Amino acid sequence: MAKVVSIKRGLWEQLYLPELVRGVGITLKHFFVNTFGSKEIVTVRYPEEKREYPPRFRGVHRLMKREDGSVRCVACMMCSTICPAQCIYIVAGERGDGTAIEKVPVSFDIDELICVVCGMCVEACPCDAIRMDTGRHYPPVDRRDQAFMQKEDLLAAGGPNVAVQGGAGPDWRESYRPLGSDRQIYDREGKLAKQIKGS
Amino acid sequence: MTDTEKNPELASFTVDGKPLSAPKGSNLLDAMVAHGIEISYFCYHPGLSVVAQCRQCLVEIKGQPKLAPACQSIVMPGMEVISSSEKVLAARRQMLEFTLVNHPIDCPICDKAGECALQRQYMDWDAKGSRIDHAKVRKGKKVDLGPRIVLDQERCILCTRCVRFCAEIAKSPQLTISQRGNHSLLTTPPGHRLDNPYSLNTVDICPVGALTDKDFRFQVRVWNLSATLSVCNGCASGCLCEIHHFRNKIYRLVPRRLVDVNLNWMCDYGRSTYKAQASDRLTLPRVEGKDASFEDALARAAGKLGSLEGEARAGIGLVLGADLANEDAFVATRLGLEFLAGAQLYLAAEPDTSEGDAILRSADPNPNRRGVSACARGKLRSAADLARDLSEGKLRVLYVLSDKLHLPPEALEKLRGLELVAVQASHPGELVKRANVVLPACVWEEVDGTVTSAAGRTSRMRAAVTPPGAAKPHWEILVRLARRLGLTLDYATPRAIFDALRVEVEELKGAEWGKDLPPQLLRFAGSRG
């Protein structure tokens, strides 16, 4: 139920004129502060001046690279599936170079004008292949087709990644030190290979 | 009165205290699935023999000391089954853990992810981290099994469905399990390739993503696909199928599940027929070799057809393809027999092939020879008659509704002398090259309609994708042509044509139009296989 609040006005407010003068005073104060410059000013003179963004600001996308410089993405389409704007278009193909890596994106396009900058694609990626940590905005465009970032554009800003793709492989436990417990490491034949002492 | 009293063929039994009934002697797992009771299994398949080796469907049966596999149990009157006790659930979880011991969990790049039985069972029943401290056994990735299939031996859970399919259904044992225990792997026996004409069914029934179709591999994630129910137009058997498509592109054809027509199977050839839909299509009408508007093209054809009156109509040849839908054939027949009375009707059909077999495939490669013949009510003459009439100079105008008319070179030469050759076709060809008027037509994945198989079963095709360019269904082009000719052949929808043909065509009296089902998003379809 709506609550009725009645504002109490004293004699001073009811006299009207003094309050009016006070209001004009506030306006004039801002006018002079803004005109003659001062450190107290709250807006910035964009684009000459720019605000510093918080570290988790979501900028334009980039694609990360493997150790050998090729794209980290495995074209799993998790990002394009979760994308609420449906603006990621991936065509997958075989890597076909004899390595253990099978699936790669042949093309990877993001329509940055449709993108709502939600960051869900980054959350969904199981490979840490797509990031939005460039800190940059998408530049203004003249033509519609310029709003697409293609694989090459996305990779241009990409760098290597500290994590090992696919984890450390089937032998990951040999380098894994669980906290606080003794662990036994067995080799592929099932023999005890290593005994790790817990902390 | 209970079900069993009404029907003495039924046996009543209970599952978790719930009274159920099923035909006497039926498979317990089938009966539970039919009653919507959740049960997990990998190796069982209703179309294959029972081996009970994945041990995933273990249940308690009162009076039996050990857990029993439901797939290998027969429903007995008074049987008491328990499928949700702690003991059963623990067995299920433990079996899943075993199955996952060496599984690579490739889900992000696995084509089965999204419709994988292992993913589904794991999420439903276990959903815990691995406790295994051993390194996984490594096996072959991307093993080339044959012309159409790639195998990932690590993903294989050794259910032997594919092995049994090849031996029992395709009758060509081209797969086997070699090695033992932890190192068991699926492979082809020495000197064999997986190349039987039904091999792609193994991809469907594989509960995991071990077997992948080379055509489908990496093309699309399954949860993006929508399924439209239709019927394969690869041959006269008319197998019921699902067209799987995404963003107006077809990615695969798969058999519909649990139907008594083609069981759960389709042949490899039939599955490959979707490719024609997107390749090399006619998209614009053409008049004398130049792109034209539909109206101009129709005006040209109608001008000529309309100018022939009375006796002269015997010079009109109307060719119906054996690949038309019943609706197209019915409209064409009405046009030919009622409005252009005196015109000659011919049937263009592909000759029989040697591909026919006792499994599914018919030797007749024409999907609707029976339906088209029925709609034309015995008025169709053969393509050989057409060739003869052409060489004898009996025809003045030829109007073809088909891609399937293949004339001998002499007859093709004769076309030049005709006053008009008009063709409604979907793909370019010899005839299209020589036609004065070309009208782009739809293929079966783009139309609503019915076809009648060689066995006389009429099934429903549903449009899955929109046609490219200006292509239109055959019936629609005919209706527009009739309008140009000043005739009232006014049908607005294929349904209206079907209702009319069911009254008029004796042979199709019992046919059903079937439900109008919207495409189903596979995202909500659970696991397949």
Ligand code: SF4
């Ligand atoms: S930020 Fe959001 S909208 Fe933009 S591409 Fe990623 S998921 Fe799509």
Ligand code: SF4
């Ligand atoms: S989620 Fe990551 S790995 Fe998957 S397609 Fe997107 S960027 Fe590539």
Ligand code: SF4
């Ligand atoms: S088979 Fe199933 S569980 Fe295994 S990798 Fe593929 S989707 Fe994942």
Ligand code: SF4
């Ligand atoms: S390949 Fe698939 S169907 Fe064949 S045994 Fe392995 S898991 Fe079963």
